[in-house]
Amino acid sequence: MKFGLFGDIHANLEALEVVLAELEKEQVDTYICLGDIVGYGANPGECLERSRELAKFTVAGNHDYAIAGKLNIDFFNAYAKEAVLWTREQLSKEQIQWLRDLELVHKYEDQVTIVHGTLNFPEMFDYIQTSYDAHLSLELLETPVCFLGHSHVPVAFFQGPTVSFTMDYEIDIDPNGKTLVNIGSVGQPRDENPKAAYAVYDTDRQKVEIRRVEYDVDKAARKIVDAGLPEILGERLKYGR
Ligand code: ZN
Secondary structure (H helix, E strand, O other): OEEEEEOOOOOOHHHHHHHHHHHHHOOOOEEEEOOOOOOOOOOHHHHHHHHHHHEEEEEOOHHHHHHOOOOOHHHOOHHHHHHHHHHHHHOOHHHHHHHHOOEOEEEEOOOEEEEOOOOOOHHHOOOOOOHHHHHHHHHHOOOOEEEEOOOOOOEEEEOOOOOEEEOOOEEEOOOOOOEEEEOOOOOOOOOOOOOEEEEEEEOOOOEEEEEEEOOOHHHHHHHHHHOOOOOHHHHHHHHOO
16 A cells, blocks of 8 residues: 655645656555645635545644634734635635544554654644654554644654654564654744655555655745735745754
8 A cells, every 4th residue: 555645734735736647657556645735825715625535534724723713813924814814715604524534643543543743642733843742752653654734844752662763765664563753844944944845655665755845836936925925935945954
């Protein structure tokens, strides 16, 4: 079985289209979306429709819940807040309801778990940045691998006597161990690499591959400006931060 994983799309249709075309070439069996489909970018409605028609499972990101009115945006920075308010105007009632109904954690058989932030407090949308943060989620994990997003930086953590991590793009999944894989962001990478990030998990080879692909960053940035969204949300795409 081949899983195609994508998330943190952030309404960037240019990036999403290229990622989905790559996954199609890969002949993925099951698509999974890790949330933050919308927020920041210029094409929330299109990204929501493309994502929901393909993904067998989708978990909620903080931006999805914020737009759906399920999360207080007082703690969002000014640009994110502006994007939330703008995005609400672009989506239909039905689309907003779909975001509101997204679950926080999903476990697929005994194979895969997905969450946007952490397993210990998924509703808090905390970041896994340290080995200790990773440990708290690994303790709760009931499948060999958990895929997550949120930080927009690809990284994997492995359970062991002490938690270890790697930033390699090829990750071996130990069927008897536990691994967390942050797959990075389709639509707003923050690791100083502007290429869109996504992942393929081949269960036969027990291997996850993080992939990066170029897309038309200038077009996505221009559309952000044309939509009247803060210019910085377009600019940052060019630098991947
Ligand atoms: Zn995000």
